[in-house]
Amino acid sequence: xxxxxxxxxxxxxxxxxxxxxxxxxxxxxxxxxxxxxxxxxxxxxxxxxxxxxxxxxxxxxxxxxxxxxxxxxxxxxxxxxxxxxxxxxxxxxxxxxxxxxxxxxxxxxxxxxxxxxxxxxxxxxxxxxxxxxxxxxxxxxxxxxxxxxxxxxxxxxxxxxxxxxxxxxxxxxxxxxxxxxxxxxxxxxxxxxxxxxxxxxxxxxxxxxxxxxxxxxxxxxxxxxxxxxxxxxxxxxxxxxxxxxxxxx
Amino acid sequence: xxxxxxxxxxxxxxxxxxxxxxxxxxxxxxxxxxxxxxxxxxxxxxxxxxxxxxxxxxxxxxxxxxxxxxxxxxxxxxxxxxxxxxxxxxxxxxxxxxxxxxxxxxxxxxxxxxxxxxxxxxxxxxxxxxxxxxxxxxxxxxxxxxxxxxxxxxxxxxxxxxxxxxxxxxxxxxxxxxxxxxxxxxxxxxxxxxxxxxxxxxxxxxxxxxxxxxxxxxxxxxxxxxxxxxxxxxxxxxxxxxxxxxxxxxxxxxxxxxxxxxxxxxxxxxxxxxxxxxxxxxxxxxxxxxxxxxxxxxxxxxxxxxxxxxxxxxxxxxxxxxxxxxxxxxxxxxxxxxxxxxxxxxxxxxxxxxxxxxxxxxxxxxxxxxxxxxxxxxxxxxxxxxxxxxxxxxxxxxxxxxxxxxxxxxxxxxxxxxxxxxxxxxxxxxxxxxxxxxxxxxxxxxxxxxxxxxxxxxxxxxxxxxxxxx
Numbered sequence: 001x002x003x004x005x006x007x008x009x010x011x012x013x014x015x016x017x018x019x020x021x022x023x024x025x026x027x028x029x030x031x032x033x034x035x036x037x038x039x040x041x042x043x044x045x046x047x048x049x050x051x052x053x054x055x056x057x058x059x060x061x062x063x064x065x066x067x068x069x070x071x072x073x074x075x076x077x078x079x080x081x082x083x084x085x086x087x088x089x090x091x092x093x094x095x096x097x098x099x100x101x102x103x104x105x106x107x108x109x110x111x112x113x114x115x116x117x118x119x120x121x122x123x124x125x126x127x128x129x130x131x132x133x134x135x136x137x138x139x140x141x142x143x144x145x146x147x148x149x150x151x152x153x154x155x156x157x158x159x160x161x162x163x164x165x166x167x168x169x170x171x172x173x174x175x176x177x178x179x180x181x182x183x184x185x186x187x188x189x190x191x192x193x194x195x196x197x198x199x200x201x202x203x204x205x206x207x208x209x210x211x212x213x214x215x216x217x218x219x220x221x222x223x224x225x226x227x228x229x230x231x232x233x234x235x236x237x238x239x240x241x242x243x244x245x246x247x248x249x
Numbered sequence: 250x251x252x253x254x255x256x257x258x259x260x261x262x263x264x265x266x267x268x269x270x271x272x273x274x275x276x277x278x279x280x281x282x283x284x285x286x287x288x289x290x291x292x293x294x295x296x297x298x299x300x301x302x303x304x305x306x307x308x309x310x311x312x313x314x315x316x317x318x319x320x321x322x323x324x325x326x327x328x329x330x331x332x333x334x335x336x337x338x339x340x341x342x343x344x345x346x347x348x349x350x351x352x353x354x355x356x357x358x359x360x361x362x363x364x365x366x367x368x369x370x371x372x373x374x375x376x377x378x379x380x381x382x383x384x385x386x387x388x389x390x391x392x393x394x395x396x397x398x399x400x401x402x403x404x405x406x407x408x409x410x411x412x413x414x415x416x417x418x419x420x421x422x423x424x425x426x427x428x429x430x431x432x433x434x435x436x437x438x439x440x441x442x443x444x445x446x447x448x449x450x451x452x453x454x455x456x457x458x459x460x461x462x463x464x465x466x467x468x469x470x471x472x473x474x475x476x477x478x479x480x481x482x483x484x485x486x487x488x489x490x491x492x493x494x495x496x497x498x499x500x501x502x503x504x505x506x507x508x509x510x511x512x513x514x515x516x517x518x519x520x521x522x523x524x525x526x527x528x529x530x531x532x533x534x535x536x537x538x539x540x541x542x543x544x545x546x547x548x549x550x551x552x553x554x555x556x557x558x559x560x561x562x563x564x565x566x567x568x569x570x571x572x573x574x575x576x577x578x579x580x581x582x583x584x585x586x587x588x589x590x591x592x593x594x595x596x597x598x599x600x601x602x603x604x605x606x607x608x609x610x611x612x613x614x615x616x617x618x619x620x621x622x623x624x625x626x627x628x629x630x631x632x633x634x635x636x637x638x639x640x641x642x643x644x645x646x647x648x649x650x651x652x653x654x655x656x657x658x659x660x661x662x663x664x665x666x667x668x669x670x671x672x673x674x675x676x677x678x679x680x681x682x683x684x685x686x687x688x689x690x691x692x693x694x695x696x697x698x699x700x701x702x703x704x705x706x707x708x709x710x711x712x713x714x715x716x717x718x719x
Contacts (some may be wrong), residue, residue: 018624018629020625021625021626021627021628021629022628023628023629024625024657027660027661028660031660034527114567124574125257134621134622136622148590154622154623154624154625156623181419198626199625200623200624202627204628204656204657205653205656207260232329234655234656234670237652237655237656238650238653240651240652241651241653245616245649245650
């Protein structure tokens with residue numbers, strides 16, 4: 001008898017942290033499991049929920065507006081952060097976008113110089129910038145280990161993020177701003193946790209990254225990382241059209 | 250000195266008229282240039298022109314439904330025998346509004362019309378209101394557009410609020426009672442204005458969809474949490490703030506029943522103050538258009554139009570271009586509805602999905618500046634409804650981001666073999682029409698610049714006129 005593979009996907013604060021179609025990433029993870037016969041369940045975990053995060057195989061955190069980011073701050077820092085830190089140290093795949101990405105860092109420095117502490121899960125910090133960095137992005141990533149892979153998305157942030165020694169960049173920017181518009185880097189990777197400014201939604205247009213998260217989760221849970229290929233014709237067309245738009249900016 | 254002012258006004262007017270003549274001759278649709286030039290030479294020209302209207306101006310504003318609501322009102326006022334001027338072309342900033350008057354005025358600056366019907370962008374309300382001193386201000390709703398953040402939406406409400414002191418004494422403010430943000434305008438209004446609310450009865454419809462975070466609503470009065478006892482769609486509903494008591498006001502004009510006939514329109518029952526329930530037949534389909542009709546009826550009634558005239562006017566109101574307008578294409582028909590944000594898109598999809606599924610569907614997504622350059626909002630639209638309801642007919646995706654639209658459909662559960670990607674709009678149109686049976690219809694849902702392109706294709710084929718003439 002074949003083993004039925006099952007992955008539990010956690011969408012953190014789906015009601016508060018879902019700017020710019022971030023839920024598309026969760027839809028992509030879920031569908032790409034289902035299409036392969038992997039059973040997948042998505043659970044939303046928000047303020048009032050006391051779910052044990054160690055039961056999940058993939059964690060996702062989207063971006064939010066300032067008002068909402070403030071609303072989750074207490075719950076996130078006091079209740080969920082220790083569990084998330086443990087899950088990340090334990091190798092659980094985690095994807096954090098934009099505001100969620102910034103929250104994982106050491107601190108966020110506001111325009112007046114005040115340092116708002118982050119969760120310190122990733123060795124990076126963010127400084128408020130004067131200009132909003134907006135537009136299509138094309139970058140190149142070695143994350144999957146099978147040669148450079150293209151990553152496309154849309155960025156819209158004013159914070160500028162700088163990486164420390166404890167993390168690796170997710171990708172190198174070919175077109176667009178990335179983490180800060182200065183060092184040509186985009187996103188960060190620590191163990192199996194990935195932070196990035198790219199939305200769009202990100203995973204449907206970059207199926208390789210969705211598959212990397214899924215296979216890391218399978219490897220951790222079942223000790224096997226191979227997954228069946230899917231027909232990504234439409235996804236790659238969308239990636240190509242995003243790349244064309246980025247080239248024009 | 251008076252003579253100098255008068256001459257300056259005439260020069261401004263003539264310059265504007267000349268620019269209007271030139272752009273019409275060149276076949277350009279752009280209709281804000283004449284007004285801009287006129288104001289540049291004489292900044293008081295809009296005041297002088299609009300001040301001549303016998304019954305003053307009505308400004309129509311809000312995120313969704315401005316164009317349709319003002320069209321409905323135009324048809325009602327026409328039925329009532331009033332001579333109306335209206336910025337039909339949809340140029341709704343200060344320049345566009347002024348152009349409408351420049352065009353309507355005689356060579357010596359006389360304006361003969363009774364009433365000015367001015368669709369006005371929310372951000373232009375303070376300036377336009379200051380110049381025209383409206384007799385009425387109609388607010389349809391406030392939704393977050395694709396990229397707006399809450400701060401900007403609150404800011405938009407404040408912009409509209411700052412136009413209120415310019416409403417003339419005895420004037421009216423017509424507000425959507427079901428929208429907490431619109432209702433917040435009716436609190437602490439200047440004493441010289443009367444407020445008229447319109448809204449739905451709970452039996453008309455209800456929505457179980459989850460409140461999307463973009464509309465996850467806080468009380469506009471105190472910032473506390475709003476509790477809904479009933480929701481119509483998105484954040485429109487019956488609500489109350491648990492901390493400060495802010496609540497939905499009892500509407501003066503109520504939609505008490507609605508019978509939908511899918512894409513061909515609806516029959517509505519309306520009750521007003523001192524008015525028996527009366528039924529209206531409208532060719533404008535969908536719940537969102539029921540709101541638009543109700544807003545128009547409430548405003549027209551409050552401005553003295555009678556029931557017979559309202560019924561006749563609404564009956565004759567047909568959708569305008571890009572607002573579910575129906576165009577004949579040979580032995581088939583084409584319905585076009587502009588999509589610009591998740592709320593509007595969801596409302597249109599629900600109307601499409603409520604039909605028998607015999608129509609074709611084409612989704613045209615551009616990402617030019619006027620459309621919004623970020624297409625991620627497509628992931629906040631519930632395309633899942635298409636996978637569940639519609640039969641096996643292909644869905645065509647088109648426009649610059651046709652492939653993004655196709656991916657969204659695939660992940661919504663639409664069978665990929667049903668998704669046809671054709672970025673070229675004209676080819677996509679022909680392809681989609683080829684799958685429609687004789688006598689059947691195609692629904693096209695374009696973003697703004699895709700809509701203009703689609704219109705251009707239809708104009709070339711002689712199916713619609715240029716929008717300046719329509």
